Amino acid sequence: DIPYGPHERERFDLFAAPGAAATLLYLHAGYWQGRDKAQFRFLAPPFVDAGFNVALANYPLCPDASLAALTDSVRRAVPAVLRAAGTGGLVAIGHSAGAHLAAELALTDWDGPSPITAVVGLSGVYDLDPLRATPLNDRLGLDAAAARAASPVHRVKPRMPPAIFAVGGDETPAFRAQTGAMHAAWRATGNIAREIIVPGADHFSLLRHLADPASPLFAAIAPLAAPRR
Incomplete structure (x- = not known):
């Protein structure tokens, strides 16, 4: 429960591997409105056993915080995690809403070289405009302009870190389309990206593959977490 800011949810748990040279930052799902890092501790042991530090972060939730403020909060977590972990690079991994936030970290204009060495999006939401027509928007409060501004798929640029965008083969067409569009946008701007469709996995069971x-999926992620040279 290490603080990275003043908000009660600006906390992360760090699982350290002896001699680790890379850190994975996991951002949880919950449509920016719920869930807690404690629910995802099962993800840490396999990556720690593989030699990587793992940080599980909480962040403020909508509507207590706006989506823009929530994203800024996650950005503040990055230097705090790196200080605590003692490594020079960070792989941002997120599921669903967390994948949106992981992509935002990769797109951030950092002072100096980006600390994000790779990004992994699992069943992500990268175009937020479709959410405006759902009950989720009662708490998100997005109009057309805000939804577009908060959609990473529209802001991919050159010189992004390598990325994996994964989705379950049994997920809805909407989630599969979100993943396909983000993968295409990443590659269209000259970046390295891989799309992985996990057979038999749905939106929730995909995390079992991540932890296996x-x-x-695990085998594809492990090389991205190699130490920065």
Whole structure:
């Protein structure tokens, strides 16, 4: 429960691996409105066993915070995590709403070199405009302009870190389309990206594949977490 800001939810848990040279920052799902890092501790052991530090972060939630303020909060977590972990680079991993936030970290104009060495989006929401027509927007409060401004798919630029965008084969067409569009946008701007469709996985069981060292998804992520040279 390490603080990275004054808000009660600006906290992260750090699981350290002896001699680790890379850190994974996991951002949880919950449509920016719920869930807690404690629910996802099962993700840490396999990556720690593979030699990586793992940080699980909470962040303020809508409508207590706006989506823009929430995103700024997650940005503040990055230097705090790196200080605590003692490594020089960070792989941002997120699921659903957390994948949106992981992409935002990669798109951030940092002072100096980007601390984000890779990004992994799992069943992400990268175009927020479709959410305006759903009950989720009662708490998000997005109009057309705000939804576009908060949509990473519209702001991908060159010289982004390498990325993996994964989605379950049994997910809805909307989630599969979001992943496909983000993968295409990443590659269209000259960046390295891989799209992984996990057979038999749905929006929630995808995390079991993330936590399984024998899974192709885990095997694809491990090289991205290599120390920065």
